[in-house]
Amino acid sequence: MFPSQFGYHKPGSVAEAVKLLQADPDAKIVAGGHSLIPAMKLRLAAPSALVDLSGIESLRGISVNGNVSIGAMTTYAQIRDSAKLKAALPVLADVAYNVGDPQVQSCGTLGGSLAHNDPAADFTAVLVALGASVKAVGPKGERTIPVEDLLVDLLTTSLAEDEVLTEIIIPGGTSAAAYEKFRHPASGYAVVGVAAAVKTGKGGVVDDAKIAITGCTSKATRAHAAEQAFIGKPLSAESIAAASAVAANGLDLNGDHYASADYRGHLVGVQTRRALERLA
């Protein structure tokens, strides 16, 4: 496993990182390196230089005040172990604990996961379900992008080559959220992952809900049909059954030699039911 030759930069600020990216269009950001470095070793990626964000302190950290804000360079391990997050939005720690293995959790970053947009990533679906958005800084300044708009297609985002994803913001108001993951026996990635988040009002009626699917679509995708099946009703055995029955409807499911599209569709239904049962 021997990558092609590449240069290396370690900027101290986001502005400096943006400058480096502007100066060399073939350079790439490296965060935890757990997606990019393997690709370089297989020579599927051959950037001219790496711009390492690990020296930029402002990109790390977790704050909770109504909204939850997480710096792009925050690792899964930091999310997994954060007492603040466990109190505010326990689903995040739960998901972080289920990403890869402890080594991956120690290195992989939330920003890297979103910027990479692996079709089987866990947090992409979870953040879609939570209605999160990200901040990105480029030559023209800062902008805010809803995660749903950030994720364009397989391994493709709406970030420009010279933009740095700096922060993830999760709005408050979620009553409960859960993530159900069916792991691939080799990679540990999701064969199917279902994230569900609800806002419930009086009498347990669901005022709003988002369900997002990962692992079997080209990017994390909303299961609108399932959402509509129980919004406006309380979560009950009937509404959950109705939602899981239609969860795979309208999704463009992919299959491979390990799991066919049919089977993944079946799993979407089962896992949607299980996720919603945990919220009920």
Add this chain to the structure above:
Amino acid sequence: MVAEKLVGQPLKRKEDPRLITGAGNFLDDIKLTGMTHAYVVRSPFGHARITSIDTSRARAMPGVVGVFTGEDLAAVNPLPCAWPAAGGENNMNTPRVLALGEVHQVGDPVAVVVAETRYQAKDAAELVDISYEELGTVVDAYKATLDGAPQLHENAPNNVAVRWTCGKDADEVSAALAASDVRISQHIVNQRLIPTSMEPRGSIGRYDEGTGDYTLWATSQAPHVHRLLITAFILGIPEQKLRVISPDIGGGFGQKIFCYFDMPLVLWLSKAVGRPVKFFEDRSENYLSAAHGRDHITDVEIGASRDGKITALKVDTYANLGAYLSTVAPGIPTTLYGRMVAGCYKIPAIHVNVTGVYTNTAMVDAYRGAGRPEATFLIERVCDLVAQETGVDPAEVRRRNFIQPADFPYDTGIGMLPYDSGDYEKALDKALWNSSYADLRAEQARRRAKGNRKLLGIGLSSYVEVCGIAPSKYMGAQGWGAGLWESANVRIHLTGKVVVTTGSLPHGQGHETSFAQLVGDELGVPFDDIEVEWGDTLGTPFGFGTYGSRSLTVGGTAIYKSTAKIREKARLLAAHMLEANPEDVIWQDGKFQVKGSPESSKTMQEVALAAHVAYDLPEGMEPTLEATTFYDPPNCTFPFGTHICVVEVDADTGEIDLLRYVAVDDVGNVVNPLIVDGQVHGGIAQGLAQALFEGAVYSDNGELMTGTMNDYAIPKASQLPVYELDRTVTPSPVNPMGVKGAGEAGTIASTPCVANAVIDALAHLGVRHIDMPITPEKVWRATSAR
């Protein structure tokens, strides 16, 4: 004080502190002065004609020392195949060092770049311009034999590499089937596996211009054998002009038995460029082109009585051997599979037909268990099919068909050596007891009655395997191209310290520890004073290496016999020193003593000193204490046991949870129980991974779809159960220590055990068989009839 016996103690492995703290010396740790690096350009196509190769751009790259193609090595012979199937048809095709004219699998080596660094070699390799004309591909062993399938080799019509049968006449067995009350037929696939040892493969070649000597460092399970094959068959240089060294080896599982292209290649390159050359494959290269295992497609017909006795077995197997024959490939699906299909059972009529087939895939050869896992999977599935069909409990079916203790030595009638010893029922009963089998069945019935969505499955596997692969006479008759004995040299130094040189080759089995235990007891020398050496052909007797669980049974016996020779010589010297009659001097409590007067004694160390200084030796005695033994055993050994696995299958998703794993193994006498347990643990993990996770998948055009660990599912700790191990002890009469071998048992037993458990969980839904790996999707399809 009587020293406690070392044999039988669970001593921690001597080698572990070195190996697990990074102090080992593995092939890629070796750096020679002036060493260059080779990177191999491989075929991206499963089958193609090479129309042109242009190396000029690569040659111009920085650091490049040389670029070579098959044309440059045209005078070098292809690799040898050392084990054609005796009594069968063998249409032999073996790989060339670098392909010439045609490639037959993705990953076939086509050109090689030698450069100052590995990075430079790889950068330049990307610029070797090769054009190909693509040819048709076939990856499935059965389809490859059909008329109209793409042909790989001219001398192998319908891609048939090997045709072989054993057992009774096919018609006779058909008649026995027809006469049976119960008849079952089943199509069974034993999928292809990729061995995946922790360390991949590699080699370093160094040519000495002054002496004309070559040295090869290789990840080799059998350095003497490789020296022989490379010198006499491939490069045509005198055997004494090559020294082969195996450094520490990070696991092999059989994959490092074989002779690979890179071994002669680095030697040839070293002479060509005048500098040492290292080749070390990365994991992707290993997956693509090192030998794979298993890959059988079998149709089995079973005859049985209504009370579950197996009356006839007819087996028709297509064994995928890959693009060429690897070093011992034809021997595996024939001698080591076909002749073992009877398992632990008395089956009066057996016929086995094996067709070995060329396909556009990586070569297939021995992989941990080699033939016996395939045979055991087959016969243990057969037992469960008979149970299901007759309604007799699976444990009872096994019991009713077992070979009985009084039957040993037992000849199964299909050309295997006679099974040495066994008490199959004892191991079965212990496993049933340890698992509380009756309670498990009751719980299963309760769950079924309640319609519980967590389906309970109980799987059994009673296995017997053949270990201590030998004797030479038998193996020669099976087509094996050499003897299969083992050597050992034991010497006691002047200071009383002992060096044991073995022709076997540890690559994770703990020889340094087990052999020291054995020698310590026999020579009365402390464990820490014994050094076990191996792996260098320089100045050591020929040895055959480690595979087929033969190190202790064959190599250990050679050591044991050497210690006996030394002890006898030392006894005579001790008598001389004690001024006693030799007849009156005995070995007792780890010392030489005059019978009846234990105060009159000499230790082995005292005798060793006297033997070395040689001031006063008995008339005619040579100095020193040293003995060499070449041991060819009279028979193989046949370990056995019963494993039981309990699974829970999620009826909604098809997910499989391993609740319990109970193993009762009989490996004869045990030298180090800790090491045996470790071997069994690893073996079970590897075997159950075949049942549930692993499987190499090729696309129709010969691309390996499971080319990385992201796709190919080797088991992780989190996917494995807690093992509940136990043993019965039936000593082998074949060797003086009564040992049977423990390296492969776990792998052999666990695959059918786990598969049977999952299928048992679904049996009440009408499921009879599911091919491996049994993934959740396959369970879901089998139960929802999709």
